[in-house]
Amino acid sequence: xxxxxxxxxxxxxxxxxxxxxxxxxxxxxxxxxxxxxxxxxxxxxxxxxxxxxxxxxxxxxxxxxxxxxxxxxxxxxxxxxxxxxxxxxxxxxxxxxxxxxxxxxxxxxxxxxxxxxxxxxxxxxxxxxxxxxxxxxxxxxxxxxxxxxxxxxxxxxxxxxxxxxxxxxxxxxxxxxxxxxxxxxxxxxxxxxxxxxxxxxxxxxxxxxxxxxxxxxxxxxxxxxxxxxxxxxxxxxxxxxxxxxxxxxxxxxxxxxxxxxxxxxxxxxxxxxxxxxxxxxxxxxxxxxxxxxxxxxxxxxxxxxxxxxxxxxxxxxxxxxxxxxxxxxxxxxxxxxx
Ligand code: KG4
Ligand code: ZN
Numbered sequence: 001x002x003x004x005x006x007x008x009x010x011x012x013x014x015x016x017x018x019x020x021x022x023x024x025x026x027x028x029x030x031x032x033x034x035x036x037x038x039x040x041x042x043x044x045x046x047x048x049x050x051x052x053x054x055x056x057x058x059x060x061x062x063x064x065x066x067x068x069x070x071x072x073x074x075x076x077x078x079x080x081x082x083x084x085x086x087x088x089x090x091x092x093x094x095x096x097x098x099x100x101x102x103x104x105x106x107x108x109x110x111x112x113x114x115x116x117x118x119x120x121x122x123x124x125x126x127x128x129x130x131x132x133x134x135x136x137x138x139x140x141x142x143x144x145x146x147x148x149x150x151x152x153x154x155x156x157x158x159x160x161x162x163x164x165x166x167x168x169x170x171x172x173x174x175x176x177x178x179x180x181x182x183x184x185x186x187x188x189x190x191x192x193x194x195x196x197x198x199x200x201x202x203x204x205x206x207x208x209x210x211x212x213x214x215x216x217x218x219x220x221x222x223x224x225x226x227x228x229x230x231x232x233x234x235x236x237x238x239x240x241x242x243x244x245x246x247x248x249x250x251x252x253x254x255x256x257x258x259x260x261x262x263x264x265x266x267x268x269x270x271x272x273x274x275x276x277x278x279x280x281x282x283x284x285x286x287x288x289x290x291x292x293x294x295x296x297x298x299x300x301x302x303x304x305x306x307x308x309x310x311x312x313x314x315x316x317x318x319x320x321x322x323x324x325x326x327x328x329x330x331x332x333x334x335x336x337x338x
Contacts (some may be wrong), residue, residue: 003074004017005109007078007307008051008083009111010042010137011036013051015059016028018121021117021312022312024305024308025068029303032047047086055091059094074105075315076095078094079091082331083111107315108314110331110333112136112268113149113151113310114309118268118306119266119293120309123266126266130293131143131145131260132145132266133272135162137164140163140271142256143333148313152334153334155256157211165215168215173186173222181273184238187241191233197241197244200214206252207255214248221237222237250281250284254288262290267293267300270302273300
């Protein structure tokens with residue numbers, strides 16, 4: 001089954017063709033990052049307009065590149081939530097028009113389910129059940145993936161997402177948007193014990209986490225140094241900050257592995273590209289004897305191939321939409337009836 005998949009929830013316009021949920025035939029991404037960088041963050045109206053300008057050409061290129069034509073497509077899939085509402089709407093409307101005109105089924109996919117499914121593309125042997133640490137720009141959660149379309153959220157951030165904090169710290173340090181990758185690079189040259197930064201303590205739900213205290217502490221430290229004219233060791237601040245994020249995530253995932261007895265751990269989302277978090281997570285999970293799956297960096301960030309992967313399993317579970325499909329800025333990963 002060949003699925004034409006579309007993703008437009010933030011600042012990447014993406015179209016992919018994916019066979020049977022596992023094989024990427026093509027994966028096209030038009031990134032708007034350079035444009036939003038001028039403003040230090042994503043400007044929603046600009047994102048929507050850029051999606052409109054890019055999406056048709058990307059879909060044409062995807063077909064051209066693979067030598068396929070419209071008759072070869074069996075279904076159309078699209079991220080319908082969550083994201084910037086105007087941006088998601090562009091993808092949803094494009095997908096509805098494509099499905100209607102070709103007379104093919106329409107498959108709505110939750111963006112975070114897509115991030116998890118990126119692992120199916122990278123690891124052909126991976127099947128549920130497994131645990132997944134989802135760390136993206138807008139979401140941070142530990143998910144028990146019981147089956148391809150049945151999951152439980154074990155814990156989640158109570159305030160900011162990890163990626164949001166990376167971006168904020170990067171921005172205040174004058175790094176280009178989005179700051180995560182730049183903070184990661186600087187951190188590799190720094191001393192992770194130079195600056196004392198807080199780690200959130202486990203609360204009522206031991207899998208929940210908080211990053212706002214850490215974010216505020218890091219920003220205060222930077223502003224204070226600026227105000228008193230103190231030289232800041234940027235590399236070490238990035239290393240200390242990244243260590244604190246990792247120390248917040250890793251013990252909770254370890255606990256979840258121990259408590260659930262799951263033997264496999266996957267990671268997903270843009271922040272899953274972070275070198276320190278990858279190394280710490282790998283060491284901790286392997287010490288427990290768990291098998292660890294980490295998608296290549298290209299599949300961690302937003303892309304449409306991951307939407308095509310998850311769509312295959314949503315289709316098999318009968319989760320289809322009709323032309324009344326809407327876009328949603330927020331929506332739980334748990335898969336409400338559409
Ligand atoms: O999953 P994603 O591409 O988009 C969302 O669904 O949010 O995640 C984007 C986030 C941004 O906050 C970005 O700074 C962060 O992922 N990110 C990183 C790294 N690469 C991307 N954060 C830390 N270290 C990285 N290497
Ligand atoms: Zn994402």
